[in-house]
Structures are given as C-alpha cells and as structure tokens.
Amino acid sequence: MLTADRNTNLNTFHITHHGAKTGVTGSCHQLDFCNGDDNGSLLVDCGLFQGDETRSLDIEFDVTGIDALLVTHAHIDHIGRLPWLLAAGFNSPIYATHATATLIPLMLDDGLRLQLGLKKPDRERILSVIRRLLVAVEYNTWQTLESQSRSLAQIRFQPAGHILGSSYIEVKLPSDEVIVFSGDLGPKNTPLLPDPHPPERADVLVIESTYGDKTHESIASRAERLKTLINRSLLDGGVVIIPAFSVGRTQELLFDIENLIAKSLNEDEKRAWSTIPVIIDSPMAAKVTKQYRQFKTLWSKEAKIKLQEGRHPLAFEQCITIESHHDHQALVNRLKQTGEPAIVVAASGMCNGGRILNYLEALLPDSRTDVILAGYQARGTLGRDIQQGNKIVEISGEHIEVNAHIHTMSGYSAHADQQDLLTFIAGIATKPNEIRIVHGDLQAQQALAGKIKASGLADKVTIAADQ
Numbered sequence: 001m002l003t004a005d006r007n008t009n010l011n012t013f014h015i016t017h018h019g020a021k022t023g024v025t026g027s028c029h030q031l032d033f034c035n036g037d038d039n040g041s042l043l044v045d046c047g048l049f050q051g052d053e054t055r056s057l058d059i060e061f062d063v064t065g066i067d068a069l070l071v072t073h074a075h076i077d078h079i080g081r082l083p084w085l086l087a088a089g090f091n092s093p094i095y096a097t098h099a100t101a102t103l104i105p106l107m108l109d110d111g112l113r114l115q116l117g118l119k120k121p122d123r124e125r126i127l128s129v130i131r132r133l134l135v136a137v138e139y140n141t142w143q144t145l146e147s148q149s150r151s152l153a154q155i156r157f158q159p160a161g162h163i164l165g166s167s168y169i170e171v172k173l174p175s176d177e178v179i180v181f182s183g184d185l186g187p188k189n190t191p192l193l194p195d196p197h198p199p200e201r202a203d204v205l206v207i208e209s210t211y212g213d214k215t216h217e218s219i220a221s222r223a224e225r226l227k228t229l230i231n232r233s234l235l236d237g238g239v240v241i242i243p244a245f246s247v248g249r250t251q252e253l254l255f256d257i258e259n260l261i262a263k264s265l266n267e268d269e270k271r272a273w274s275t276i277p278v279i280i281d282s283p284m285a286a287k288v289t290k291q292y293r294q295f296k297t298l299w300s301k302e303a304k305i306k307l308q309e310g311r312h313p314l315a316f317e318q319c320i321t322i323e324s325h326h327d328h329q330a331l332v333n334r335l336k337q338t339g340e341p342a343i344v345v346a347a348s349g350m351c352n353g354g355r356i357l358n359y360l361e362a363l364l365p366d367s368r369t370d371v372i373l374a375g376y377q378a379r380g381t382l383g384r385d386i387q388q389g390n391k392i393v394e395i396s397g398e399h400i401e402v403n404a405h406i407h408t409m410s411g412y413s414a415h416a417d418q419q420d421l422l423t424f425i426a427g428i429a430t431k432p433n434e435i436r437i438v439h440g441d442l443q444a445q446q447a448l449a450g451k452i453k454a455s456g457l458a459d460k461v462t463i464a465a466d467q
Helices: 082-087 098-116 120-133 219-236 249-263 267-273 283-294 301-308 325-338 356-363 382-387 418-426 442-455
Strands: 002-004 011-019 028-035 038-044 068-070 094-097 134-137 143-147 150-159 167-172 178-181 204-208 239-243 278-281 319-321 342-346 370-373 392-395 398-401 405-408 434-438 460-463
Touching: 011 434, 038 143, 038 150, 082 098, 082 120, 094 098, 094 150, 098 120, 098 134, 098 283, 120 134, 204 418, 219 239, 219 249, 219 267, 219 370, 239 356, 249 267, 249 278, 249 283, 249 319, 249 342, 278 283, 278 325, 325 356, 342 356, 356 382, 356 392, 356 398, 370 382, 382 392, 382 405, 418 442, 434 442, 442 460
Parallel strands: 038 068, 068 094, 094 134, 178 204, 204 434, 239 342, 239 370, 278 319, 278 342, 370 405, 434 460
Antiparallel strands: 002 011, 011 028, 028 038, 143 150, 150 167, 167 178, 392 398
C-alpha cells in the first residue's frame, strides 16, 4: 500500500508485514518512506515463528537498505530471528528501551542454546554484535534517527504495559505523518506494570489483535480464582502446574501469590498455605525476575507501595528457585512419587519446550494434578492440545494420558482484550486515517476490524491476513 501525505504527493510510505500476518508469532514489519530524493527504511521487530506457524529461520527479504531496527519488547516472537537478521547482512542500530536492551541478550542466549544447541563461546560471538548495535532509549522522549549524516525520522517509545520494558513506537516521518506500531499492548489495571496510554496522534496505527475477539476475566477476580484453585488442590493433594513465559507471566503470578499469602488468607488457609512451596523451575525466569527487581522504577504505583511496606512481591520466603538440571529432575521424580502439594511455575508458556514438559509428562496422568493455562496457547502447540481437552497428548515421542484437571485463566494474559484495544484506539485524540490489524488469528483480526468499523474509529481498516 502506498500512502500519500495529506498535503503533498511527494512524501509517501509503504508498510510490509513480514510476519504476524495470519497468526500471533513472527512479528516483523518494515516501514519504507521517502522525502523528496531521500529514502528511509525501518524494521519493527524480527520475531520467531512458533507453533504451526513455524517456518524457516532465514530472512527472506533484503536487509541491505534498512537503516534501523526498532524493538517493541523482548519476547522471542518479537526478537527471535535477530541472529538470522545479522547473518543476512544487517549491521544498523537496534533501538529499544533500557529494560528491553537488558533483556534481549538474556532471551537470545537461551534461544540460541535451545534452538541450535550452540556452545557458550559461539553464542557470545553473536550476542557481542547485538550488544554493539543496541541503542537504549528513554521512554516518552523523541529521538532523531540519522543515516549517513542525514535526518531520517523521529521515534518515540511509550509504555505498552505488556512486559518489563515493552513499548509501542511512534514514528514521525519527514512529511510530519505519524505511524504507530503497537507491539503487544497489555491489559488495563494489572498490579505490576502501569497501564498503556494511547498516543495523541496516529495517522496510521498498526495494532495487535491477539485477543481481538475475546474478553478476559477481570484482573480483580483473577487472584481470587487462583486462590480457589490452589485451595482445591490442597484438599486433594497433588501439584499445581502453571506453564508460564519467563518474561511477564511468571512475575505476575509471583506478585499475586505473594499478595494472597500476605493479605488474603483466613487462619485455616494460612496454616495450609504455609507448608506449600512455590517453585520457580526456570533459570531464565530467575534471571528475568532479577531484572524486574532492578527496574523497580517501571513498576506500577500499587507495586511500589508494597515495596515501601517492606514486602518482597517477587522474592518472598516460600518462593524456591530450581537452577540445575539435576535438581529439576530430582524434583520431578519426587513429586511424581509422593503426590505432595506444590505450586510449580515453569517455562515454556505454551508447553512447546523447556522444563515444563518433564512435569507434564510425569504428572498429567495423575488425577490430583491441576494444570493452569494462564496465557495464549498458539495453534500447533502442546498447550493448545491440552487446553482443547485432548485425553492423549504426545510429549517427547510418548503418548501421555491426561487425567489432570485443566483450567484456563485469561485474567493472566499479558495482552489487551478486545475492549482494551478499542479503548486504546478511542483514546487517540485525532482519528487515525487507517488502522492495520496484525498479530492475531484471522477470526480475531476480523472481529476487531468489525468493532472498529462499527464504532467509526478509523477512516479505513485493513486486515493483514487479507494482504
């Protein structure tokens, strides 16, 4: 699509979606623009394709003319193909917030180890190049992008409320048009991170639609539901397994569990809960949680008050971190043999890899087990199979019987739901000329498009899946 400036036909831009067109992974969007004789090109995210969207990791587009990469946040479906971008010849600056710039090497180091089995020296060679290219920027501050001593455009990163360091990105072109890329927007009223606030202007808004057709259960009720599920499990015995992404979901769960222990239990519940370990079995989650504690200035007002009260919502007494693989395997065997109660939070959030697989293989056949799916499960993942009620699932080549109780809690999604997305759009003071819907299954994109059109929130609505 070629879009002309309102006042002149000399200034144009073109947006190409290299990923997240027909699903929720592989986010990658290219913005090409010109101003007279000058041309510019920006890439927003370069993520990994997952689930049944998985495809070649190779970069299938020309990177030689791209002036900069802008990263919305550090989830692997937004940064996972950075090493392949470098291999394709990319050598331009990578802009991200300070927290995201800290998390990117951590996430990629883990990804390269798991995906390719690379040894640490080989991983470090790749990461050293990425660190050299990274440019950390402040929130809420316009930054001028330059290439070969000429000004290209201005960019500004704004809090997105999705995970630590997450942003939506405003790009102001030489034509004075403003293009906004939402990245992944968080829901309203989460206790750990502040809400996202819409931009004042977006001539074109590229917006995610992961839950464009759904409404989450309320944030206020999610902790009570979690409490109910854990209390039921304590009565029956057995393990509560929570697959969770290392960035975002794990920290939200810890925050709520600490709050339940500190303030929300009656005396009988306190006695029962005092004996139950809260196990974080993910070295990556432990590293990320440390970064959440380091960047406390980005926390919400509610979370900061807890710190002022002397509480430690991400490092409380009953929280135990499992580091070594030996300790992990020993714990899995022990829980399988004894059936003793425990709350286990482990990656990956979609059950498509990581230590969570060993827990599921060992404990899904046990009817005392509760599995809480606290986030989106992409098509083609084990998490989706379990969520859909399959009684037999395949793990590591073995067919595993599912007798565990399966629960889905949408209140822990790190993504805005349909109403949150509509509220974000409606909050833009000047109605967008165009809204482009990405990062969602076709049904979600279509549902959100219908609501936007019915509400008159944009002059034009485009569905990426149709492009």
